[in-house]
Amino acid sequence: MVQSHRVFLLAGPSGVGKGTVLAELRARDPECWISVSATTRPPRPGEIDGVHYHFVTDAQFDELVAGGQMLEWAIVHGKHRYGTPREPVEQAVRDGHIAILELDLDGARQIRKSMPEVFQVFLKPPSWEELVHRLRGRGTESEEQIARRIQTARVEMAAESEFDATVVNNSVSGATDELLHIMGIDQ
Ligand SMILES: Nc1nc2c(ncn2[C@@H]2O[C@H](COP(=O)(O)OP(=O)(O)O)[C@@H](O)[C@H]2O)c(=O)[nH]1
Ligand SMILES: Nc1ncnc2c1ncn2[C@@H]1O[C@H](COP(=O)(O)OP(=O)(O)O)[C@@H](O)[C@H]1O
Numbered sequence: 001m002v003q004s005h006r007v008f009l010l011a012g013p014s015g016v017g018k019g020t021v022l023a024e025l026r027a028r029d030p031e032c033w034i035s036v037s038a039t040t041r042p043p044r045p046g047e048i049d050g051v052h053y054h055f056v057t058d059a060q061f062d063e064l065v066a067g068g069q070m071l072e073w074a075i076v077h078g079k080h081r082y083g084t085p086r087e088p089v090e091q092a093v094r095d096g097h098i099a100i101l102e103l104d105l106d107g108a109r110q111i112r113k114s115m116p117e118v119f120q121v122f123l124k125p126p127s128w129e130e131l132v133h134r135l136r137g138r139g140t141e142s143e144e145q146i147a148r149r150i151q152t153a154r155v156e157m158a159a160e161s162e163f164d165a166t167v168v169n170n171s172v173s174g175a176t177d178e179l180l181h182i183m184g185i186d187q
Contacts, residue, residue, distance in 0.1 A: 005119040006093050008183060009101045011108045012123030013153035014077070015135030017169040018102050019052075021123065024176040025100070029185055033097035035089055038064060038073075041080035044140050054085070072114065074106035077148050082107070098183055105156050108163075121182060122163035126170050 010018055022034050038054040040061050049055045056064070061081050064070055073083025084101055092099040101118070103111065111118050125131035131153060135146055160166055165182055169175040180186065 005098075005117065005183075007089065007099045007101065007115065007118045009103055009108055009111055009118050009120045010123055010179075011103050011105060011120065011156070011163070012169075013125070013131060013156040014149040015131055015138060015153070016123050016125045017134065017172065017175070018123055020172055021169060021175050021179065022100065022102060024172050025179060028176060029180065031097060031185070032183070033092040033095075033099050035084055035092075035099060035101045037082050037084055037102070038070075039080055039082045041082075053082075071101075072103065072107045072110035074104055074110070076104045076106075077145070077152055079148075098185070104152075105159050112162075119165070119182070120163045121179065122160050122166045123175065124157070124160060124166050124168050126168055128157075 010022065012018055025032055026034055036050065036052075036054055038056050038061060040056060040058055041053075043049065043053070043055050047053065061073075061083070064083065064085065065073060069086055070083040071086045071089060073081055076082050082104065084103065084107065089099050089101070101111070108120055112120065125134070132150060135141070135149055141149065167175050167178045167182070
């Protein structure tokens with residue numbers, strides 16, 4: 001249990017279930033505040049601006065970075081930029097929430113340097129085959145995009161030991177239970 005931490009970070013390969021587990025966490029514990037990242041990638045069907053991401057143009061992203069408004073940012077899957085807006089995270093902590101950031105490996109490494117007090121959790125699939133199955137099953141990417149994500153996933157999977165804790169996403173409810181336990185919120 002690491003109750004003293006106010007900011008947690010969740011990383012892990014594309015398709016492992018980060019978004020799914022965080023949605024469950026939000027539903028279970030409204031005290032958890034989940035950061036909404038800014039991205040230059042276009043929305044997928046069903047994604048809502050300001051809820052899943054802040055969908056911004058390249059020029060808007062440039063402005064956020066130049067204005068020092070990003071805690072970290074990275075180019076993910078070799079194409080689009082993703083970043084964590086700073087001010088909402090600081091406000092959430094001031095408001096007494098536990099703040100959770102979802103990041104790629106690059107972003108996690110930046111946060112490790114700039115905010116070493118952040119507790120870093122790695123979400124891991126039960127197996128490599130299951131990860132590929134989930135990635136394909138989501139049905140939101142082309143074959144080319146899936147291949148790119150699988151390539152990135154190999155690198156991300158090799159970085160597990162850099163993190164403070166690992167949670168295996170066997171079942172969404174089980175992984176959420178474990179995450180809540182790590183955050184010191186036992187229900
Ligand atoms: N560095 C960084 N990475 C992010 C941020 N938000 C999301 N990501 C990562 O960007 C990657 C791509 O996310 P997304 O486009 O939703 O596709 P997915 O990986 O297939 O779910 C995921 O690995 C996320 O963890 C952020 O604010 N900063
Ligand atoms: N524990 C789980 N068991 C089975 N399928 C899962 C589980 N967690 C997530 N999924 C499915 O895997 C796919 C990828 O999940 P998603 O949350 O989009 O991953 P990420 O945000 O890490 O890229 C989705 O289709 C989701 O419904």
